[in-house]
Amino acid sequence: MSESPLSSLILKGTSKIVLLVLDGVGDLPDLGRGGLTPLAAARTPHLDALAPAAALGRLLPVAIGITPGSGPGHLALFGYDPIATQVGRGVLEALGAGFELESGDVAARANFCTLGGDGVVSDRRAGRIASEVCARLVATLAREVPRIEDVGVLLEPGKGHRFVAVLRGPGLAGPVSDADPHHEGAPVPASRAAGDDPAAAKTARIVNAFVARAAQVLHGESPANGVLMRGLSARPVLPGYRERFQLRAAAIAAYPMYRGVAQLAGMEVVPVGERVADAFAAAGARWSEHDFFFIHIKGTDMAGEDGNFAAKVAVIEEVDRALPDLMGLAPDVLCVTGDHSTPVPVKGHSWHPVPVLVHGRWCGADGAARFHELTCRTGSLGVVPSRDLMALLLANAGRLDKFGA
Amino acid sequence: MSESPLSSLILKGTSKIVLLVLDGVGDLPDLGRGGLTPLAAARTPHLDALAPAAALGRLLPVAIGITPGSGPGHLALFGYDPIATQVGRGVLEALGAGFELESGDVAARANFCTLGGDGVVSDRRAGRIASEVCARLVATLAREVPRIEDVGVLLEPGKGHRFVAVLRGPGLAGPVSDADPHHEGAPVPASRAAGDDPAAAKTARIVNAFVARAAQVLHGESPANGVLMRGLSARPVLPGYRERFQLRAAAIAAYPMYRGVAQLAGMEVVPVGERVADAFAAAGARWSEHDFFFIHIKGTDMAGEDGNFAAKVAVIEEVDRALPDLMGLAPDVLCVTGDHSTPVPVKGHSWHPVPVLVHGRWCGADGAARFHELTCRTGSLGVVPSRDLMALLLANAGRLDKFGA
Numbered sequence A, B: 001m002s003e004s005p006l007s008s009l010i011l012k013g014t015s016k017i018v019l020l021v022l023d024g025v026g027d028l029p030d031l032g033r034g035g036l037t038p039l040a041a042a043r044t045p046h047l048d049a050l051a052p053a054a055a056l057g058r059l060l061p062v063a064i065g066i067t068p069g070s071g072p073g074h075l076a077l078f079g080y081d082p083i084a085t086q087v088g089r090g091v092l093e094a095l096g097a098g099f100e101l102e103s104g105d106v107a108a109r110a111n112f113c114t115l116g117g118d119g120v121v122s123d124r125r126a127g128r129i130a131s132e133v134c135a136r137l138v139a140t141l142a143r144e145v146p147r148i149e150d151v152g153v154l155l156e157p158g159k160g161h162r163f164v165a166v167l168r169g170p171g172l173a174g175p176v177s178d179a180d181p182h183h184e185g186a187p188v189p190a191s192r193a194a195g196d197d198p199a200a201a202k203t204a205r206i207v208n209a210f211v212a213r214a215a216q217v218l219h220g221e222s223p224a225n226g227v228l229m230r231g232l233s234a235r236p237v238l239p240g241y242r243e244r245f246q247l248r249a250a251a252i253a254a255y256p257m258y259r260g261v262a263q264l265a266g267m268e269v270v271p272v273g274e275r276v277a278d279a280f281a282a283a284g285a286r287w288s289e290h291d292f293f294f295i296h297i298k299g300t301d302m303a304g305e306d307g308n309f310a311a312k313v314a315v316i317e318e319v320d321r322a323l324p325d326l327m328g329l330a331p332d333v334l335c336v337t338g339d340h341s342t343p344v345p346v347k348g349h350s351w352h353p354v355p356v357l358v359h360g361r362w363c364g365a366d367g368a369a370r371f372h373e374l375t376c377r378t379g380s381l382g383v384v385p386s387r388d389l390m391a392l393l394l395a396n397a398g399r400l401d402k403f404g405a
Helices: A045-053 A070-077 A089-096 A131-144 A198-217 A241-245 A256-264 A276-285 A299-305 A309-327 A373-377 A386-396 B045-053 B070-077 B089-096 B131-144 B198-217 B241-245 B256-264 B276-285 B299-305 B309-327 B373-377 B386-396
Strands: A017-022 A055-060 A106-115 A121-123 A151-157 A162-168 A226-234 A249-253 A268-271 A292-297 A333-337 A354-360 A382-385 B017-022 B055-060 B106-115 B121-123 B151-157 B162-168 B226-234 B249-253 B268-271 B292-297 B333-337 B354-360 B382-385
Touching (some): A017 A070, A017 A309, A045 A309, A055 A373, A070 A386, A089 A106, A089 A162, A089 A226, A089 A256, A131 A151, A131 A162, A131 A198, A198 A226, A249 A276, A256 A292, A276 A292, A276 A309, A292 A309, A382 A386, B017 B070, B017 B309, B017 B386, B045 B354, B055 B373, B070 B256, B070 B386, B089 B106, B089 B162, B089 B226, B106 B198, B131 B151, B131 B162, B162 B198, B198 B226, B241 B249, B249 B256, B249 B276, B256 B268, B256 B292, B276 B292, B276 B309, B333 B386, B354 B373, B354 B386, B382 B386
Parallel strands (some): A017 A333, A249 A268, A249 A292, B017 B292, B017 B333, B055 B382, B249 B268, B249 B292
Antiparallel strands (some): A055 A354, A106 A162, A106 A226, A151 A162, B055 B354, B106 B121, B106 B162, B151 B162
């Protein structure tokens, strides 16, 4: 099939779109609870009030059977092809750690390791050192190796032996190969550029110099006397909401990862606390400045990962209680969905399609009594690839011209 | 949409997957029988017991409106793009005749014809000679023309005037053009290679020599005094289940065609009798040796081809009676579906989507009372291209990693 003509049909407008993402909201029926999912079991009078006049369906985030990570899940919601739009692991990790990446930055997942006297990696995780030890060693490295050549080295400690490294300077490019043997008993391999791009070659050189300098600085430490780096990738330059859709977009999210991916998509990020009411209040505060509001609610995913049905229900009910605040802003189009399913029995992300609700003047009224997995199965939207959702929202917002005469 | 990232996400595992293919099972409602299809009319207590906890949907074998042959139908179920994965007619015919094709073999559909004194084909089917005559003439050719140059000629008689020829020797390649005028009143054209591949040129030369030698050997016969060859194609080399999916796959099938296509897909073939119970017993006997079991049941297709509603119901009921033996093996994932529909009123293969049932721990429980065309229409799987079924089965078997972070 040819590409959609979407990009040539964008109209300017004054309508407002809200994309409310309940992370991992999709779930499976619990046969012990009468076959109900958390969405079906939750008490949601305000969503119920929207449902009959809304269009329901299901989103397919990446492809049939494919379980998406948070990066691809959100990139698809934002209208990118989640397979073609490769964002490196290092970049996603850096975004998750709260780095505001700039164009040209190269990011890596890094960790401390134990090196033998012969330079061989004897423990890739340095005995899984405590996070406090990691923070102290990262501070030491940051002080001792602030830059290499004309490239700044920015570090952020993570959990246990893990940290994130960002290289910032002129003429860098990713991806370059890992400075990580991926198994014990081998020396740290040199990072290499795949082709003959001088920027990738420079990046590999900086990475290798950093790994060598880190080993010198950490020489007296035990067990963490070396570092490994992998997923080395450059912040991608993606066309953003303004260029693609003529939308001034805001991202309202409590967690750095989602703010980061939204930033890649050209949204202005609005950090908020974890309470749903705060997120909706933040939307209200920015209402006149933006046309599109991505609001991210993390709790549904966390409850799913924990396998906690009641907790997932509670987050959904918290969203529902706060919903009048959001609807009080009178968005022209409201979409409620998720970036993927995180079913309670799976205790993790899954491949199952995600319920989606689109509410607006021209959405069609499916007449469903409620919004949940079962009603969405027979909804008028059918199964929609997540990457096509933006076209649907723009159309409902009156922001798409007719294709052809 | 870009290609699925499936191949980069394969995990090793110990879970077992059964793909139970009821050939041509999909059907149309019979208005004379209260709108029931054979699946809906059959008494299937064991399938009914699985249905509520299973996920239902419909498979689209090739594309909307396209009626698949057995080759494309199965190649799609095995996860290949059935349009891009071209398997020549000669190869499919040879597999159906029970040839165990080796890499490098070239196969052809062949038949006896009547040649006039001027070398012109006067009857492309040699008066549709009896199968016994065909067998005698094939035996004669096999004795008189066992090889040409360094290439062995292997022949297998078929029905009426038809037979299959396999060329086995060094340096052959297909496809080459038909040694068949496709209409009466013309001489047998020489087979030709399309490009300048020396292997194809050699193949065409061997084909032409065989056609000439056969006419000499058959000189005194009437009406079958010549041969035609078409669909000349080489056994394709496809990446198999082990390389693609890390699965040790077994094919349990009574008919050579399905064993042959499974062999192309890298499965180990297990011939069995036509009784369903024998097929399930064969799966049990091999249970520890394999991770994936393709079990092929032919009777549903034959009944559909015959337009025999009651016979199709009977085969489905035979499958259902034997089902406890299969479920007793406790497969982690069971899929029941077909390679295409063979509706009773059509009396042949058709383009209609095929009911599919997936049963496993994380399949979701659609809550359907039974498994048939109507319940599958509103199942949670929706419409799934057959070629994506393997991704779904691997996901349900816990054998796919997450895509992206």
